[in-house]
Amino acid sequence: xxxxxxxxxxxxxxxxxxxxxxxxxxxxxxxxxxxxxxxxxxxxxxxxxxxxxxxxxxxxxxxxxxxxxxxxxxxxxxxxxxxxxxxxxxxxxxxxxxxxxxxxxxxxxxxxxxxxxxxxxxxxxxxxxxxxxxxxxxxxxxxxxxxxxxxxxxxxxxxxxxxxxxxxxxxxxxxxxxxxxxxxxxxxxxxxxxxxxxxxxxxxxxxxxxxxxxxxxxxxxxxxxxxxxxxxxxxxxx
Amino acid sequence: xxxxxxxxxxxxxxxxxxxxxxxxxxxxxxxxxxxxxxxxxxxxxxxxxxxxxxxxxxxxxxxxxxxxxxxxxxxxxxxxxxxxxxxxxxxxxxxxxxxxxxxxxxxxxxxxxxxxxxxxxxxxxxxxxxxxxxxxxxxxxxxxxxxxxxxxxxxxxxxxxxxxxxxxxxxxxxxxxxxxxxxxxxxxxxxxxxxxxxxxxxxxxxxxxxxxxxxxxxxxxxxxxxxxxxxxxxxxxxxxxxxx
Numbered sequence: 516x517x518x519x520x521x522x523x524x525x526x527x528x529x530x531x532x533x534x535x536x537x538x539x540x541x542x543x544x545x546x547x548x549x550x551x552x553x554x555x556x557x558x559x560x561x562x563x564x565x566x567x568x569x570x571x572x573x574x575x576x577x578x579x580x581x582x583x584x585x586x587x588x589x590x591x592x593x594x595x596x597x598x599x600x601x602x603x604x605x606x607x608x609x610x611x612x613x614x615x616x617x618x619x620x621x622x623x624x625x626x627x628x629x630x631x632x633x634x635x636x637x638x639x640x641x642x643x644x645x646x647x648x649x650x651x652x653x654x655x656x657x658x659x660x661x662x663x664x665x666x667x668x669x670x671x672x673x674x675x676x677x678x679x680x681x682x683x684x685x686x687x688x689x690x691x692x693x694x695x696x697x698x699x700x701x702x703x704x705x706x707x708x709x710x711x712x713x714x715x716x717x718x719x720x721x722x723x724x725x726x727x728x729x730x731x732x733x734x735x736x737x738x739x740x741x742x743x744x745x746x747x748x749x750x751x752x753x
Numbered sequence: 754x755x756x757x758x759x760x761x762x763x764x765x766x767x768x769x770x771x772x773x774x775x776x777x778x779x780x781x782x783x784x785x786x787x788x789x790x791x792x793x794x795x796x797x798x799x800x801x802x803x804x805x806x807x808x809x810x811x812x813x814x815x816x817x818x819x820x821x822x823x824x825x826x827x828x829x830x831x832x833x834x835x836x837x838x839x840x841x842x843x844x845x846x847x848x849x850x851x852x853x854x855x856x857x858x859x860x861x862x863x864x865x866x867x868x869x870x871x872x873x874x875x876x877x878x879x880x881x882x883x884x885x886x887x888x889x890x891x892x893x894x895x896x897x898x899x900x901x902x903x904x905x906x907x908x909x910x911x912x913x914x915x916x917x918x919x920x921x922x923x924x925x926x927x928x929x930x931x932x933x934x935x936x937x938x939x940x941x942x943x944x945x946x947x948x949x950x951x952x953x954x955x956x957x958x959x960x961x962x963x964x965x966x967x968x969x970x971x972x973x974x975x976x977x978x979x980x981x982x983x984x985x986x987x988x989x990x991x992x993x994x995x996x997x
Contacts, residue, residue: 533997570840574995588994593842604833608772609765620761621843643772659837 523548523667523698524569529578531564538564539721541578546700546714551693553712554702555745561721562702563601566669569700570598582667594622597660601671603652604659607645611636611655614644615662624663633688634658635681650677657685668692670701674708686711709741717745724748754844762843762851763858766825770859776821780863784813785870792875805931806877808958810868810886812931814860814894815954816922822852822901823914830905836996845989849902853985856898857891864890880964889961892977893954899984900950906991925951930959950980 524546531539538561546552554562567573568580571588580587583595605614615627631640634654639647644655657673670689674682686708689699693713701712709715710729717724717732725732725748729741738744770777788809795802829835838848864887871877879886904921908914926932928946935943935952946952957973960966 572836572840572995574997588840590842593840596840598837598840600833600836602833604837606765606769606834607832608769613765613768617761617765618837618841621758621838621841623757623842 521547523583524700525579525581526565526568527579527581529565529568529580530576531561531568531573532576533564537721539568542721542723544716544723544726546698548698549693549696550713551689551699551701551711552714552716553709554700554716554718555704555706555709555741556702556718556724557704559720560718562704562718563671564721565718566598566671566700566702569667570596570669572598594663595666597663597665597668599653599657599660599668599670599673601675603644603649603656605644605652605655608643610641610643611647611658612640614655615658618659619662622663626662626664630658630661633661635684650681653677654681654685665697667698668700670699672702672704674703674705682708706740706742706745715741717748719749754846758843758847759850759854762848763854766852766855767858769825770855780817780821780859781866784810784817784863784867787813788867788871788875788877792877803878804959806871806875807879807886807962808931808955810864810871810877811889811893811958812926812955813867814863814890815897815951816918816926817863818856818860818894818897819901819922820897820915820918822856822898823905823908823917824911825852826902826905827908827911827914835992839992839994845992848992849985849989852902853895853898856894860891860894861887863894879962881961881966885961886958889954889958892974892981896950896954896977896981896984899981899988902988903984903991906988925949928952929955931955950977953977953980 522545526542526544529539529542530537542565554565556562564573568575569582569587571592582592585592611631612627615630619625619627631637634657636651636654636658639651644652647655653673653675657670660668660670674685677685689701693699712729714727715729715732716726724745732741732744732748733739736744736747738747791806791809792802868883868886872879872883900921904917905914908917928942928949929951930946935946938946953973953976957970957977960970960973
């Protein structure tokens with residue numbers, strides 16, 4: 516796929532096998548800079564594997580993933596790419612603030628209090644993470660990824676289990692980050708979140724069903740919702 | 754490698770321990786209690802307790818830190834925090850040394866408490882200096898930590914991890930010379946014990962207890978230090994930036 520200055524992430528012929536099973540059979544994609552790209556698909560479609568390959572933590576069989584002009588996972592990218600795993604990856608036996616302080620010190624960054632405020636964790640800052648609800652815990656994980664103001668944010672289903680008001684607030688925050696030039700890759704299986712994205716990548720069984728802005732996908736299929744568009748495109752695909 | 758990240762990691766591990774007062778209490782209370790138990794179990798055989806009493810001060814941290822580290826690292830792996838750290842600007846050595854620093858501190862406190870109880874209350878005898886037991890206790894704690902760190906890579910569940918204790922620690926404990934002097938073992942077992950790091954850890958403790966400071970003691974300490982280094986390097990190799 517073409518790499519232009521507007522391309523933040525380029526994936527070329529990416530093949531990933533796990534446990535003798537091909538998860539990504541040769542995927543090529545590009546993600547524009549300063550945009551929110553939604554990766555949509557049912558569970559088991561390869562979304563997490565694609566995201567892990569972008570972060571550079573996935574062992575890949577072949578192909579190339581370039582992030583900000585460098586090979587994914589390169590040491591210089593470790594400060595510039597923030598990653599939120601599907602399951603919250605924070606220390607359950609520390610408080611929210613202790614977790615964030617530690618990750619900030621690892622990054623050599625500040626902004627702990629600001630990040631707590633942005634993610635709406637002010638009321639829980641001194642609570643031990645283990646005692647938080649699932650949604651609060653995933654917000655702590657998100658907060659940890661926001662530290663150090665990374666250029667690229669890779670978020671694996673960041674809004675699962677969140678209350679709708681909070682989900683709305685987080686999506687506003689994602690939009691703000693994109694407006695400030697950050698590149699976001701957000702996976703989700705919630706089709707209505709798709710409308711909040713600038714670009715969509717529809718995935719099914721490791722393959723790319725379609726890519727493009729949500730409006731365009733709706734027009735192309737004459738559908739009223741992304742869910743219908745997904746269905747139409749998936750049936751059309753060979 | 755960065756001093757900032759290493760210290761941050763040590764402080765983080767220490768806060769995790771502080772958040773778990775029951776574990777902390779057990780770390781500091783169980784070794785002196787076991788020591789007391791040993792004394793009274795060997796009540797009818799004071800000569801045996803006189804031989805093993807002092808070395809035990811330095812053996813407890815080895816076993817306990819092995820267990821704690823293998824569980825702590827397994828948690829890092831299964832909770833995804835290790836994957837997060839591996840995607841951040843943190844050198845593998847920062848993580849390992851951070852753990853080492855925090856556990857060395859715990860071992861220092863544990864060794865001090867155990868030796869105070871042993872030498873002060875239980876009448877354990879040593880011909881060598883008592884502070885040397887605390888120092889060896891710290892060294893042994895680091896050996897236990899390094900072994901636990903390395904072996905935790907081979908466990909996928911906590912059930913498996915705790916079973917490394919009987920599988921890895923028990924044979925070394927039996928063969929190191931603590932329970933039965935190595936000279937009284939069949940030759941084959943003695944050769945096996947020559948290859949195990951515990952043997953040198955125990956020998957060093959026994960030599961200090963007898964104030965038998967010679968070249969052999971230096972060799973024992975060197976083998977323990979080398980074992981720590983090798984286990985740490987092997988442990989670092991099990992920390993992967995990329996996983997399947």
